[in-house]
Amino acid sequence: MSTAVSRLRWLLLGPEGLRAGWRFLAFLALWLLVDNGLGWAVLTAARYTPPPGFDPKDLLIADTLMAISVLAVSWALVRVERRGTAWFGLPLRGAFGPMFWEGALWAALLVSALFAVAWAGGGVGVGGFALHGSALARMAALWIAAMAMVGLAEESLFRGYPFVALARGIGFWPAAWLLSLLFGGAHYFFKPMETVADGVGVTLLGLFCCFTLLRTGQLWFAIGFHAAFDFFALGLYGAPNIGNGGRPLPGHLLDTHFGGPAWLTGGPQGLEASWLIFPLLALMAWAFHRRYPQVRLQALPRRAATTTAGRTSEALT
Numbered sequence: 001m002s003t004a005v006s007r008l009r010w011l012l013l014g015p016e017g018l019r020a021g022w023r024f025l026a027f028l029a030l031w032l033l034v035d036n037g038l039g040w041a042v043l044t045a046a047r048y049t050p051p052p053g054f055d056p057k058d059l060l061i062a063d064t065l066m067a068i069s070v071l072a073v074s075w076a077l078v079r080v081e082r083r084g085t086a087w088f089g090l091p092l093r094g095a096f097g098p099m100f101w102e103g104a105l106w107a108a109l110l111v112s113a114l115f116a117v118a119w120a121g122g123g124v125g126v127g128g129f130a131l132h133g134s135a136l137a138r139m140a141a142l143w144i145a146a147m148a149m150v151g152l153a154e155e156s157l158f159r160g161y162p163f164v165a166l167a168r169g170i171g172f173w174p175a176a177w178l179l180s181l182l183f184g185g186a187h188y189f190f191k192p193m194e195t196v197a198d199g200v201g202v203t204l205l206g207l208f209c210c211f212t213l214l215r216t217g218q219l220w221f222a223i224g225f226h227a228a229f230d231f232f233a234l235g236l237y238g239a240p241n242i243g244n245g246g247r248p249l250p251g252h253l254l255d256t257h258f259g260g261p262a263w264l265t266g267g268p269q270g271l272e273a274s275w276l277i278f279p280l281l282a283l284m285a286w287a288f289h290r291r292y293p294q295v296r297l298q299a300l301p302r303r304a305a306t307t308t309a310g311r312t313s314e315a316l317t
Helices: 003-012 020-046 056-080 098-120 133-159 161-170 172-190 196-216 220-236 277-291 302-316
Strands: 124-129 254-258
Touching: 020 056, 020 161, 056 133, 056 161, 098 124, 098 220, 098 277, 133 161, 133 172, 133 196, 133 220, 161 172, 172 196, 196 220, 196 277
Parallel strands: none
Antiparallel strands: 124 254
16 A cells, blocks of 8 residues: 555545544535525425524524435434434434423523512512413424424534534533534624623533533433523513514513623623522533533543543642
8 A cells, every 4th residue: 555545545534434523514515505505495396585694493494404304314314324413412312302301491590580680679670471362372383393493403413413522622611612603693693783702601511511511411401491581581481582683572472671780680691691500500501410410422532531520620629
């Protein structure tokens, strides 16, 4: 074998086949191709024009398409590697099961605490339900479905196959920081009216979701957490969102009015930009560390898993 071929083989292949960086780039290229093709085909066939800003119907359509493309490419790649979806934390038997609902409960508590403190500080007014009867039930169901798809799509993209593939090459926490910074940066640089608090807050929420994957071994907790965070903040409490011009999304369930200082309520960026999220999220990370003290993510090499567990315990205790 020539020296050039040997170098190329070393560049592309490691002890476990294709190197992590190439796996990540292969996923990214295939996902962009499938996602854009699927979106073009469906929207063209249905002649659907997304409205300006956000609404739950648009989120349901867009994120369902995104979830299909992410999961299809992820499934195809693990099948090529002769693995299952449980390898990157998404066992099909756990789909929307107890781990999903536990994650949803943790997010509900976090967002409700943010809302309660903002209300106690005079930054939020509540006038009962904004909808009633069948309209309330219909919109509640739409919000739940839409946010479940948001959680599934975004967590599978940022904490699913591409994350685990990258983590096997560069380490869990370097990959967690890299993709969480991309997650926060996508919010900060590509949305108008963004603030440092919102960008940092979203980045830390991404890191927390990475931590839940490490300790539970499943992505379903993070999917439930992400879905419920958005449902409670946007769908139930009607917090503003800069994706909708700094206004609440149409069809939110409670008749709420946000005002007061932005450090308390998050301002037009919503509750995720409140400075209160930092101590509350630190407290939640500590509580999660106590509930799930062991590393359960099977995709990590044994040596890396042992090292990660030790470092995480030292950092959080």
